[in-house]
Amino acid sequence: MLPTEDLLVHTYVLIDDALITGAVHIPARPGPPPTCSDAEILTISVVRHLLHRRSEAAFRAELIHDHPGLFPHLPGQSQLNRRTRWLWGAFEQLRALLAATLPTDDAACHRDQVDTSALPVKHPSRVRGPDSWVGPAGLCARFGRDGAHGEWFYGFRLAVLTDLGSRLVRAWSIVPAAVNERQVALDLLADGPARRYLLCDKGFAGRAFAADLASVGTVVIVPPGKTARRSMPSGLLKVIAQWRNRVETTFGEITQVMDLARHGAHTFWGLLARTAATIAAHTLLRVQLTT
Incomplete structure (x- = not known):
């Protein structure tokens, strides 16, 4: 596993490239673009699971204290939760994109x-x-x-x-x-x-x-x-x-x-977002270990 800051940067670059190329698509929302980008929100959630940080609030505090330059416009905890739930579909697209980099196991037998x-x-x-x-x-x-x-x-x-x-x-x-x-x-x-x-x-x-x-x-x-x-x-x-x-x-x-x-989810949509983010993080880990 990479050091935390390197892991954050590596994951952000991977996700941001996927958003720029359209491999992961997020529908446009009304209003001005947020100061903390969708790529940053996705990165924070994926890396939290990779590092086995159970608490979202504690990991947000860790980022502010240890890596303040990486996320200068980090939203408050409630807004971070709302945006993470809204992006659950992007986590699933990311998982599918990562899984597609490896062929289906044992092409002769499936x-x-x-x-x-x-x-x-x-x-x-x-x-x-x-x-x-x-x-x-x-x-x-x-x-x-x-x-x-x-x-x-x-x-x-x-x-x-x-x-x-x-x-x-x-x-x-x-x-x-x-x-x-x-x-x-x-x-x-x-x-x-x-x-x-x-x-x-x-x-x-x-x-x-x-x-x-x-x-x-x-x-x-x-x-x-x-x-x-x-x-x-x-x-x-x-x-x-x-x-x-x-x-x-x-x-x-x-x-x-x-x-x-x-x-720790309080609603179905919170559970869905956490599940999608966890499986995307697990897929990223398995791809890195396999390649």
Whole structure:
């Protein structure tokens, strides 16, 4: 990892170039241009996640104290939050731009994996005012089961499609807490290239799901149950376990190391912006480590 100031400059140049060339497009807004540019706002958020700084306010204070010359017109915390939420689509464009610099993992096989992870939020009964966990198309927070930790939670799920080799996030979505994971997988796969193999956990097992993907040439691989494991070669079981560990590592980096599990958002749109920024930062990190 570069020193903080070098990382800020490197990330700013990358983002500013993407805005200048139109690779990342931000719709025009009425009024005079802000003194702190969109490229600066995007840079601050991406680098905060790369440095694992959980608090937005503390990182803003760090920038003012340690790097005052880099962001001379840094807005106040509330305005910084509003502008970051408004730019969530730019984070996603940046992620797609970075991911496109690496080819899809193993062009001969197209091996990918799909999974979901809990995104808990505060229940409306614990905060003042109306329910703020309502997103587009009726998406709203609900109760769901977190199988990884064996507990119930209130909120959403983060669904991701990743390469097995590079562990790049190729597609993602925020979905209801109690969701049909097989339908989520089909939605994530809909707009991308055909995959030869798709590794999933046991929650995705189903004949109809496997048949749907088989019709487009994709083989679904699901970890075997206890009975099936007795008759499988130990070497194959080890390979499947190693593959499954890769998506768990990716989730760990996004939700724990980069602190998305403790996102601190107060509204759905704040959660969406933080998720998009975190995954863009993770993609930048994976691209730098891979190239």
